[in-house]
Amino acid sequence: MIRRRTLLSTLLAAPAVWSVRDAFAQTPRDTIVMAAQIDDIISLDPHESFEYKGNETTTNIYEKLLTTPNASPQRIVGELAESWSATPDGLTHTFVLKTGRKFASGNAITAQDAEYSLRRAVTMNKTPAFILTQFGLNAANANEKIRATDARTLVITIGEPVSPSFFYYCLTANVGAIVDRAVVEANKQGNDWGNAWLKTNSAGSGPYVLRTWRASENVTLEANPNYPTPVRNRRVVTRHVPEPASQLLLLQRGDADIARNLGPDQLRGVMTDANFKVQRARKGSIAYFCMNQRHAELAKPQVREALKWAVDYESIQRNIVSTTYDVHQAFLPTGFLGVLEDKPYRFDPNKAKQLLAQAGLPNGFAVTLDHNNSAPWSDIAQAIQANFAQAGVRLTLLPGEQRQIITKMRARQHELLMGRWGADYMDPHTNAEAFAFNPDNGDNARSKTLAWRCSWFPAMTDAVNAAARERDQERRAQMYIEMQREHQRSSPFVPMLQEIEVAARRANVGELDIGPTNDRIYYASTAKA
Amino acid sequence: MKSSRFASLGGWLVTLPLTIFGLLLVTFLIGRVMPIDPVIAIVGDRAPVDVYERVRLELGLDRPLYEQFWRYCVAIFHGDFGRSVMTSRPVLQDIGRFFPATLELATLATILGVAFGVPMGVFAAVRQDSWADYVIRVLGLIGHSVPVFVLGLIGLVVFYAKLNWVAGSGRINVAFDDIVDPITGSLLIDAAIQGEWEVFRNAVSHIVLPAGVLAYFSLAYIARMTRAFMLEQLRQEYVTTARVKGMSERRVIWRHAFSNISVPLITVIALSYANLLEGSVLTETIFAWPGLGQYLTVSLLNADMNAVLGATLVVGAVYLGLNLLSDLLYRIFDPRAR
Numbered sequence: 078m079i080r081r082r083t084l085l086s087t088l089l090a091a092p093a094v095w096s097v098r099d100a101f102a103q104t105p106r107d108t109i110v111m112a113a114q115i116d117d118i119i120s121l122d123p124h125e126s127f128e129y130k131g132n133e134t135t136t137n138i139y140e141k142l143l144t145t146p147n148a149s150p151q152r153i154v155g156e157l158a159e160s161w162s163a164t165p166d167g168l169t170h171t172f173v174l175k176t177g178r179k180f181a182s183g184n185a186i187t188a189q190d191a192e193y194s195l196r197r198a199v200t201m202n203k204t205p206a207f208i209l210t211q212f213g214l215n216a217a218n219a220n221e222k223i224r225a226t227d228a229r230t231l232v233i234t235i236g237e238p239v240s241p242s243f244f245y246y247c248l249t250a251n252v253g254a255i256v257d258r259a260v261v262e263a264n265k266q267g268n269d270w271g272n273a274w275l276k277t278n279s280a281g282s283g284p285y286v287l288r289t290w291r292a293s294e295n296v297t298l299e300a301n302p303n304y305p306t307p308v309r310n311r312r313v314v315t316r317h318v319p320e321p322a323s324q325l326l327l328l329q330r331g332d333a334d335i336a337r338n339l340g341p342d343q344l345r346g347v348m349t350d351a352n353f354k355v356q357r358a359r360k361g362s363i364a365y366f367c368m369n370q371r372h373a374e375l376a377k378p379q380v381r382e383a384l385k386w387a388v389d390y391e392s393i394q395r396n397i398v399s400t401t402y403d404v405h406q407a408f409l410p411t412g413f414l415g416v417l418e419d420k421p422y423r424f425d426p427n428k429a430k431q432l433l434a435q436a437g438l439p440n441g442f443a444v445t446l447d448h449n450n451s452a453p454w455s456d457i458a459q460a461i462q463a464n465f466a467q468a469g470v471r472l473t474l475l476p477g478e479q480r481q482i483i484t485k486m487r488a489r490q491h492e493l494l495m496g497r498w499g500a501d502y503m504d505p506h507t508n509a510e511a512f513a514f515n516p517d518n519g520d521n522a523r524s525k526t527l528a529w530r531c532s533w534f535p536a537m538t539d540a541v542n543a544a545a546r547e548r549d550q551e552r553r554a555q556m557y558i559e560m561q562r563e564h565q566r567s568s569p570f571v572p573m574l575q576e577i578e579v580a581a582r583r584a585n586v587g588e589l590d591i592g593p594t595n596d597r598i599y600y601a602s603t604a605k606a
Numbered sequence: 607m608k609s610s611r612f613a614s615l616g617g618w619l620v621t622l623p624l625t626i627f628g629l630l631l632v633t634f635l636i637g638r639v640m641p642i643d644p645v646i647a648i649v650g651d652r653a654p655v656d657v658y659e660r661v662r663l664e665l666g667l668d669r670p671l672y673e674q675f676w677r678y679c680v681a682i683f684h685g686d687f688g689r690s691v692m693t694s695r696p697v698l699q700d701i702g703r704f705f706p707a708t709l710e711l712a713t714l715a716t717i718l719g720v721a722f723g724v725p726m727g728v729f730a731a732v733r734q735d736s737w738a739d740y741v742i743r744v745l746g747l748i749g750h751s752v753p754v755f756v757l758g759l760i761g762l763v764v765f766y767a768k769l770n771w772v773a774g775s776g777r778i779n780v781a782f783d784d785i786v787d788p789i790t791g792s793l794l795i796d797a798a799i800q801g802e803w804e805v806f807r808n809a810v811s812h813i814v815l816p817a818g819v820l821a822y823f824s825l826a827y828i829a830r831m832t833r834a835f836m837l838e839q840l841r842q843e844y845v846t847t848a849r850v851k852g853m854s855e856r857r858v859i860w861r862h863a864f865s866n867i868s869v870p871l872i873t874v875i876a877l878s879y880a881n882l883l884e885g886s887v888l889t890e891t892i893f894a895w896p897g898l899g900q901y902l903t904v905s906l907l908n909a910d911m912n913a914v915l916g917a918t919l920v921v922g923a924v925y926l927g928l929n930l931l932s933d934l935l936y937r938i939f940d941p942r943a944r
Binding site: 104105108110116118119120127128202203204205206207210273276277289291292293294295297314316317318319320322323326327329330332477478479480481483484485487501523524525 | 656660
């Protein structure tokens with residue numbers, strides 16, 4: 078009886094299994110399939126998108142007036158602009174556009190499109206608009222300050238003189254994307270500047286056009302036939318695969334060509350396998366912890382310094398994030414103008430104890446650390462807890478969801494908090510402002526930088542402003558180096574690691590072009606052999 | 607009889623709105639006490655103060671809590687669940703896309719779970735303490751105690767990566783994307799209706815494993831409960847009497863004992879189905895299955911409150927619907943409940 082039934086069910090099940098076995102299709106030859114976590118995308122309008130994957134996607138769809146090549150990220154080159162110049166007072170900037178360029182729609186790219194795009198970004202005033210509005214541009218003066226004087230010439234007048242490179246670096250951010258005015262206007266609803274439509278559609282001139290975006294499912298890009306340089310693949314599909322183990326299986330089976338979020342253990346396995354290649358590139362993202370200066374003990378300079386000596390940076394990097402982070406102890410990431418590569422701090426619990434004793438805490442003290450509850454942050458937090466214990470600091474860990482931590486930090490309710498900060502644009506001012514600028518430490522301050530969130534009222538706020546205004550590039554770089562040295566010494570921030578973007582790919586698939594920020598990751602160069 | 611039916615219907619008409627109101631209130635309050643700022647979910651961490659303030663006012667977060675709740679209820683009763691921050695689309699539209707994926711998976715898993723779980727439970731009860739009973743009990747124990755994501759990962763490694771019997775994660779291969787027009791939202795049904803048999807086969811190859819894993823999870827529960835119910839019935843005197851009367855064993859088991867467990871079994875199956883329908887978050891994550899569970903979780907982690915509230919209401923409505931359905935089935939199968 079049992080045998081008969083077992084046999085029967087096996088016979089019934091077998092055809093089902095074998096019938097599905099033939100149904101697989103390897104990824105098409107002209108299509109690159111990426112497995113990645115893409116559920117952070119909330120809009121693909123370049124003047125609104127500000128999330129990691131949203132930025133990465135839109136940078137492959139749109140072009141800006143200027144950009145920075147990944148091979149030399151500090152150099153500014155023209156993307157749609159052929160030439161650009163500034164008046165001696167540094168207020169008026171003129172851009173002359175390249176000739177013969179077209180949008181994906183076939184429409185010619187004109188200065189009027191550039192004028193429309195930048196006015197749109199400033200007037201809509203979505204999250205990334207601050208990158209442009211910090212130059213005194215706003216909805217009220219956009220028409221006056223951003224003008225196309227003919228089909229090829231765009232003139233922008235900014236509010237106060239700053240380093241030209243600061244302004245130009247900001248124009249290389251996605252918020253400086255040039256959209257096809259005719260297409261966007263044809264799809265606008267009321268006064269929305271076409272925002273509702275452009276969230277899920279595209280009107281650009283970059284290597285790709287957006288075919289579909291299904292939130293938390295996939296993004297499909299197709300090659301733009303009007304792009305001047307031939308794109309090496311016809312289509313790029315990014316599938317949302319939240320689980321790294323599933324990404325690895327897809328890569329191994331050939332159902333994905335590139336996996337973007339493999340963990341350290343998975344990467345180690347892939348690195349030793351000839352069937353795969355791993356690409357690594359430094360990202361403009363810093364992992365740090367900070368000390369809230371409202372906490373009586375943390376406000377003592379000796380305590381701040383003690384905690385910097387109480388972390389085993391090398392061990393954390395080597396044992397927890399060997400493939401995805403490098404040790405880095407300054408607020409500017411490698412790749413940025415004026416970066417400081419010095420690493421003055423190492424694990425020295427005795428020195429930390431001495432400093433705590435000088436601060437009147439010979440028996441240490443107790444403090445809490447808020448941190449993200451996902452990998453690798455939980456592991457790093459536990460390592461810091463163990464390191465601190467050797468210096469006499471009793472650390473209580475408070476794991477939480479990322480936005481919960483941000484909410485707490487913005488309310489300045491944390492004691493120690495571990496976070497990750499990615500550069501908003503390619504200029505050093507982005508991180509200098511975040512980590513070292515706080516002109517108003519009051520609760521209702523308009524500028525809630527990281528320094529403000531840690532209740533730190535830094536003396537170097539003026540230095541941040543001065544560096545942003547410095548017109549000599551070498552002098553400017555030197556100012557940031559000096560600023561970081563002082564920051565390393567006296568600030569309540571402890572930069573620990575710099576993130577590495579890692580992409581594991583099948584051996585027959587070409588490299589991505591990866592730069593230091595998410596809006597510098599390009600797909601057009603990769604193809605299957 | 608008629609008055610009893612009306613009384614029952616009346617009871618439902620009273621409890622249903624009350625339950626829905628309670629559901630609305632609880633989900634709304636949970637959304638407001640979460641230690642996550644919903645404005646940050648929309649504008650991000652870097653937004654300037656003016657952008658932050660503008661969005662806070664747009665969301666009505668400056669108004670008193672009772673007013674926010676009233677406006678929320680009014681909007682819901684007008685069919686406006688709001689717009690999701692994550693997807694930039696109306697929440698109802700999102701649910702219309704994500705729920706069928708979960709429905710398809712859960713239904714297939716439940717069908718498989720019932721098809722195998724019920725006979726296994728009956729068989730184990732009839733052959734109590736035999737080796738077959740032990741095997742079924744151990745299988746049930748494993749299915750019930752091993753976390754479903756572990757089973758999912760093992761399934762992927764064995765049946766996808768090693769044996770190549772089934773497809774990997776996702777609902778369909780990239781090559782078949784956008785071929786089938788969504789009609790019902792179920793890829794299997796839509797592909798069949800449109801005669802896209804290649805797409806159908808590919809979709810089957812993708813659903814087999816996650817549905818199998820969930821089916822095993824469901825089967826373990828159903829088989830254990832069926833066995834327990836049957837053991838209780840088989841000890842009853844009417845079973846002994848039937849056997850003494852010379853009735854065939856098959857008739858005793860299926861016609862008499864099994865008929866009597868059908869009512870509690872309906873509750874077990876309905877509960878199991880409801881659990882799967884609320885979205886098997888871990889399974890959907892492991893298999894990158896774009897279902898309601900994943901939608902709800904990601905929304906929650908992103909403080910996308912419109913999406914969270916909308917999806918929670920759907921889950922609640924599903925529970926209420928299945929509750930109502932099992933009540934109705936009770937009345938059909940058990941004359942005492944009429």
